[in-house]
Amino acid sequence: GEGLPRPDRTRIMVVANQKGGVGKTTTTVNIAASLALHGARVLVIDLDPQGNASTALGIDHHAEVPSIYDVLVDSKPLSDVVQPVRDVEGLFCAPATIDLAGAEIELVSLVARESRLQRAIQAYEQPLDYILIDCPPSLGLLTVNAMVAGAEVLIPIQCEYYALEGLGQLLRNVELVRGHLNPGLHVSTILLTMYDGRTRLASQVAEEVRTHFGDEVLRTSIPRSVRISEAPSYGQTVLTYDPGSSGALSYLEAAREIALRGVSVHYDAQSSPLGH
Numbered sequence: 001g002e003g004l005p006r007p008d009r010t011r012i013m014v015v016a017n018q019k020g021g022v023g024k025t026t027t028t029v030n031i032a033a034s035l036a037l038h039g040a041r042v043l044v045i046d047l048d049p050q051g052n053a054s055t056a057l058g059i060d061h062h063a064e065v066p067s068i069y070d071v072l073v074d075s076k077p078l079s080d081v082v083q084p085v086r087d088v089e090g091l092f093c094a095p096a097t098i099d100l101a102g103a104e105i106e107l108v109s110l111v112a113r114e115s116r117l118q119r120a121i122q123a124y125e126q127p128l129d130y131i132l133i134d135c136p137p138s139l140g141l142l143t144v145n146a147m148v149a150g151a152e153v154l155i156p157i158q159c160e161y162y163a164l165e166g167l168g169q170l171l172r173n174v175e176l177v178r179g180h181l182n183p184g185l186h187v188s189t190i191l192l193t194m195y196d197g198r199t200r201l202a203s204q205v206a207e208e209v210r211t212h213f214g215d216e217v218l219r220t221s222i223p224r225s226v227r228i229s230e231a232p233s234y235g236q237t238v239l240t241y242d243p244g245s246s247g248a249l250s251y252l253e254a255a256r257e258i259a260l261r262g263v264s265v266h267y268d269a270q271s272s273p274l275g276h
């Protein structure tokens with residue numbers, strides 16, 4: 001996996017959708033591992049108190065482990081909490097521990113509460129090609145911190161009946177953060193997940209998403225695959241758990257699209273399908 005262009009500066013992608021179970025975490029860890037296998041240096045920031053991304057990357061995240069909570073609430077340097085992911089060269093993780101559940105409240109009374117993650121990332125000196133931030137299934141201060149820190153929003157959409165419901169709220173939040181806190185923020189990437197091409201519903205939803213979002217939607221969609229859902233219980237991404245599986249190949253291809261687009265696609269508010 002070589003030969004992909006590397007971005008000229010760190011691309012920070014916020015993986016968000018306030019709906020749970022749509023594939024945010026799965027997408028974060030597998031796209032991150034795919035980019036690393038393509039030769040990039042990649043950091044996953046686990047911003048969900050559940051710590052599912054940390055688990056899936058085989059990173060220890062019991063309560064005493066230095067974590068993203070310490071970075072956000074106690075201003076600990078990011079470099080103090082980042083751990084290398086074993087088995088995948090160039091892949092790193094800033095884990096989440098359960099105390100992150102309290103951060104949503106604790107952040108409220110802190111100075112610069114929306115930009116604490118941004119500051120921590122700016123102070124991080126290790127060279128990185130990508131940072132992927134796995135958001136919790138809510139639009140609170142943790143997600144806002146991610147949206148202030150990043151430029152790109154990656155929205156995984158599960159191909160099911162209510163797929164587009166609730167997206168309006170997410171898009172409005174992106175607009176709010178763009179307007180008030182981070183003018184560079186935009187939805188750069190939509191990824192269809194758990195796609196079952198045999199069902200009429202899945203292809204209808206995919207069609208609807210493509211009509212609504214146009215070029216932001218990756219051509220590659222991620223199939224529903226047992227191998228993808230098994231991998232986290234082994235502390236692995238599907239890329240090392242079953243490298244030849246359809247799930248692994250589709251994430252590699254989606255990552256390739258992301259890498260290739262990053263160098264050529266520039267955001268144009270005029271042609272945005274998001275209606276502003």
Ligand code: ADP
Nearest residue numbers: 020021022023024025026194223224225228229
């Ligand atoms: P979120 O982070 O949005 O809550 P997850 O990534 O945790 O969603 O995915 C929800 C569940 O669906 C998990 O059990 C995960 O293993 C499973 N899953 C995600 N993507 C796929 C897929 N392509 N095929 C099969 N199962 C999947």
Ligand code: MG
Nearest residue numbers: 024025048052
């Ligand atoms: Mg998750």
